Amino acid sequence: MAERKSAERKSSDERRDEIVRATLRLVAAKGFAGVTLREVATEVGVVHGLIRHYFTSRDELVAAAFDFAVTSELASDRALLDGLDPVAALAGWLAATPEDHYRVWIDAWSEAPRTPPLAAALDRHHRDCERILTSVIERVVDAGLGASADPAADSRLLTAVADGVAVQHHAVGVIDVDEANAIVFAVAERQLALEPGSLARANPVPARGQWAEGAAR
Amino acid sequence: MAERKSAERKSSDERRDEIVRATLRLVAAKGFAGVTLREVATEVGVVHGLIRHYFTSRDELVAAAFDFAVTSELASDRALLDGLDPVAALAGWLAATPEDHYRVWIDAWSEAPRTPPLAAALDRHHRDCERILTSVIERVVDAGLGASADPAADSRLLTAVADGVAVQHHAVGVIDVDEANAIVFAVAERQLALEPGSLARANPVPARGQWAEGAAR
C-alpha cells in the first residue's frame, strides 16, 4: 500500500534542462554562492542526490547555469536585433535589461575571480557582448546614420557605460529605468554623432527573452 | 606547567578594529558570503568565540567591515584630493582603484539586494562618492579649466563610466589598468571640455589608503 511517490520520469536532456533553469532562477535570487543542491532539487521537485546524476559537482552546475543564462539571452537578443533598423537595434541593445538578467551578471563579476570556470565563461560572454555591439555600431555607420572612428573601441566604451549605469539602477537603486536609459543614450548619441533624442525615439518595446518564468522564492 | 597560551590582551577598540580589518581582508578575498567567523578568528589569531564578544551576529560583522572599508577609503581619498589642483584631483579620483577596493564594491553590488543593511550602506556611500566627484568637477569649472552644465549629472555619468570600466578591468579582466584609465579619461575630457590628454598628464601617483596590509590567504 505504501505507494512509492516518484517524480515523473523524464529524458536525460529534459531533466538536465529543468535543473539548469531551476538553478538559474535560484542564482538570480540568492547569488552563485547562495544556491545549495538541496534547494535546487526542491525547486525541481526531486531529491538532491539526483542532481549529482547530472552534474558531478556544484561548481559545474552553477557554471552550466551561467552559461545557459547568457547563451539563451544573447541568442534571443541577436534574433530581436536582426529584425530592427540600425538605430533601433542600437537603442534596443543599450536599453536597460530586466532585473534578473543583470543580477546574474553582477553576481558573476563578483564570483568570477574565485571560480575559474565562471571566469572563463564570463570572459567569453563579455567578448560576445562587445562583438554584438560592435556589429550594431558598424550597421549604424554603414547606413550613414552615425560615425565611429573605431567601432570596437566605442563598443567597449558603451559597454562600460551600460554596465555602470545598470549597477546604479539595479544594484544601488539610485536611478530608475528612464534615467538609466537617458544616460546611456546621451553618451551613445554623442559618441557616435547621432541626432540627440534619436535613440529614445527608436527604443523598441523591451521584449527580451525570459528564462526565469515563475519566481524563485 | 601547562601554561595557558593566550593572545595578547588588548583594549576593546583595538581588538574590534583588528577584527574588522581582518574581516575586510577576507571579504576582499572570498566575498561577503564566503567569510566565516572561524576564518576571521584564525586570521586575527584568536578563538572564534571571541568574535561574538564584539559582534552579536555575523551579519553585523560584515556590515561593519563594509562600512569601515568605504569610510576609511573615502576619508583618505578626500585628504589626498584636497592637496591637488583641480585637474589632478579629477584625474586622481577617476584613475583605477586598487583591486582589493573594487572587489569589495563589486561584492557589495552583488549582495546588497539580499542584505538590507548592506543596501543601506551601499546607497549612502555611493551617494558620497557622487558628491565628492561633483565637488571636484565644480572645482575644475570654477578654476575655468573645464565646463559642465550640470555637475551632478556629469558626476553620475562619470561614476557609471568609472564603475563599468572597473568591472572590465578587475572582474572580467579584458582590459589593463592603462586602457581603463584611457577610457575614463577620454570620456571625462570630452564631457567636461578639457584639453585631450590633460587628465593623463595630471594623473598623480596612485597612493590611496590601504586597509589590506598583508594578503589574506
Added chain:
DNA sequence: TCTCTTGTTATCCAACTGGACAACAACGCT
C-alpha cells in the same frame, strides 16, 4: 520474457557552520 541500462529515491557521512555558555585570567578601582 528476460536482461541491461538508466532515471530516481532514500540514507548515510564527514565536514563545517553560527551560536551559546561556563570557566578562566588580566586589569582597574576602591
Added chain:
DNA sequence: AGCGTTGTTGTCCAGTTGGATAACAAGAGA
C-alpha cells in the same frame, strides 16, 4: 588586598552542506 569588570578560551550543540552509495523502478532492446 579584595573585588568587580571584561577580554579570552575551550567546548558543546543543533543545523546544514556537498558528496557517496545501495536499492529500487521504469523503460528499451533482444
